[in-house]
Amino acid sequence: MALVAALAACQREPAAPPAADTPAPVMDNAPAADAPATAPASGPLKDVIEHDPRYVVGISYPQGLDRYPGLADAVRRYGEDARAELMQAVDGLGNDKPTAPYELSLAFQQVLDTPTVVAVAADGSRYTGGAHGEPLVARFVWLPGRNELLTAAKLIPNAAGWGTVGQYVAARLHEAAQQRTVADKLAPPDAEALLKNADKMIGEGTGAEAANFEHFVPILDGSGKIAALRFVFPPYQVGPYSDGTQSADVPAAVLRPLVAPEYTELFAP
Numbered sequence: 001m002a003l004v005a006a007l008a009a010c011q012r013e014p015a016a017p018p019a020a021d022t023p024a025p026v027m028d029n030a031p032a033a034d035a036p037a038t039a040p041a042s043g044p045l046k047d048v049i050e051h052d053p054r055y056v057v058g059i060s061y062p063q064g065l066d067r068y069p070g071l072a073d074a075v076r077r078y079g080e081d082a083r084a085e086l087m088q089a090v091d092g093l094g095n096d097k098p099t100a101p102y103e104l105s106l107a108f109q110q111v112l113d114t115p116t117v118v119a120v121a122a123d124g125s126r127y128t129g130g131a132h133g134e135p136l137v138a139r140f141v142w143l144p145g146r147n148e149l150l151t152a153a154k155l156i157p158n159a160a161g162w163g164t165v166g167q168y169v170a171a172r173l174h175e176a177a178q179q180r181t182v183a184d185k186l187a188p189p190d191a192e193a194l195l196k197n198a199d200k201m202i203g204e205g206t207g208a209e210a211a212n213f214e215h216f217v218p219i220l221d222g223s224g225k226i227a228a229l230r231f232v233f234p235p236y237q238v239g240p241y242s243d244g245t246q247s248a249d250v251p252a253a254v255l256r257p258l259v260a261p262e263y264t265e266l267f268a269p
Helices: 002-011 069-091 159-183 188-205 261-266
Strands: 048-052 055-060 102-113 118-127 134-143 148-150 216-220 226-233 246-251
Touching: 055 069, 069 102, 069 118, 069 134, 069 148, 102 216, 118 216, 134 216, 134 226, 159 188, 159 226, 159 246
Parallel strands: 055 102
Antiparallel strands: 048 055, 102 118, 118 134, 134 148, 216 226, 226 246
16 A cells, blocks of 8 residues: 555656657556456456556555455456546546546455455545545455355345344444544534434434445454454445544344354354
């Protein structure tokens, strides 16, 4: 990410016009000029650095992820899709040059690697003009023994279960918002107004559907069982942009009765 940040900073400086015989900008790991932006890639995951006066792309992948081909494929697709959306915006510029280069900065990090559960976190942003970039947040959970990507929809297959999870998460997020009003020393009327708005966004972002809980990372106990799931919510889902990415931990005691039978054994009793 340091390399990505440095490259982005350089690209935001005014660029001198190239000489007549200056070669075209070099793009490391860039697709061929006549290849579509969404062309599928193959082989080991490789970091991507691309730049020209209109845009900069930096994508970093963890080493060793290729030993889980299904997980590597899911991670690769996410990165490629993020790049494709940036390039679509770049193509929309036509012959114009943005005041600041469009930018994609995306880092994948392996946060869990055990014989039963592997997890990868993706965090970054995509800038295509405006006051700030679009946050990019994703989590991937792989079950090596089952050779399977675990999704929220498979984990808890009904709305009633997600309703229970949503109520638990909403309570935790409300507590966090309440603590922020205390830390910021807000006057009671201001604190009440903030909590009212927070609860509205929290309620909308934690409704009883799997799509609201698609980003999660297992927290394991000493025996390798899942003691809790940390659900991650990107900016705007359960709060304003200024609140950043938020999370809430839901213990196995709440989750185990709700998950599909084939996943019960993954959770601590």
